Ligand SMILES: O=S(=O)(O)c1ccc(O)c(O)c1
């Protein structure tokens with residue numbers, strides 16, 4: 109029997125995070141990161157970045173405990189929402205068809221619990237709102253332009269990569285060695301990734317990333333956090349990634365969700381775009397300047413909910429990149445060298 113074609117996914121479009129203090133989250137995402145409020149209710153905030161005309165790219169919903177409630181992809185038309193329903197019913201995963209307005213601003217959609225254990229949505233119709241690309245009168249120094257990607261923790265990266273390749277995603281970069289595939293970056297839009305797969309106990313969310321137009325926007329967030337004496341919210345960076353070539357900063361929000369600010373990756377739109385394969389022993393892979401990766405970046409992630417809002421149990425990862433002896437991480441080599449010495453110091 110002919111296999112059913114996957115839905116035509118355009119891009120990673122929005123995520124819904126559960127936060128335990130909506131006012132604290134509003135301060136962080138609006139007053140500090142500068143996201144724009146499209147809509148606000150007693151228990152939810154609908155936020156977007158300056159280049160976005162679709163209703164939102166981030167929903168913050170008040171709840172008991174921090175969690176990821178949904179990762180949502182936009183597809184190329186309502187017929188692709190139908191295609192998503194057919195594809196995933198055939199795949200045998202849990203599928204829900206939800207009416208327009210289930211999420212404010214979003215039309216009819218299909219929601220699934222994907223084979224990796226994540227709550228995923230596919231939609232097309234949505235409310236259009238003012239695109240603020242040239243509203244320089246509103247934009248702060250650290251303005252963000254758009255949601256760029258999701259990064260998820262999963263115990264079986266090879267299986268996850270195969271699942272997303274079957275969904276029509278291209279593989280832009282990987283981190284591997286002879287025995288393991290530790291991480292993979294996959295795309296539908298013509299940049300490095302819409303989804304990245306990070307080896308670790310999962311399903312958990314590793315981070316959501318927003319793109320900025322230039323490094324200065326990201327450095328302004330660093331300066332703002334310092335000025336507010338909130339520099340402790342910076343987890344990793346600023347720096348230059350090896351994988352993706354992007355300039356980056358990772359911050360943790362009041363509920364410890366990880367947000368990446370990201371700029372200047374590269375075009376991947378030609379059909380023969382080559383996959384960049386990094387050896388896990390190359391200490392430029394995670395930070396091109398060889399700066400160490402902090403332990404929390406490897407070990408911590410956000411709990412994921414199922415479609416009933418219940419936290420998912422975790423599967424444990426077999427291999428661990430963190431344990432591979434690499435100078436850049438400092439951390440792993442330092443363990444070998446005893447107290448205080450960084451592996452990349454002579
Ligand atoms: O740290 S990595 O260089 O592997 C990296 C590359 C791109 C990303 O978006 C990321 O979060 C992490």
Ligand SMILES: [Fe+2]
Nearest residue numbers: 257259317368
């Ligand atoms: Fe990222």
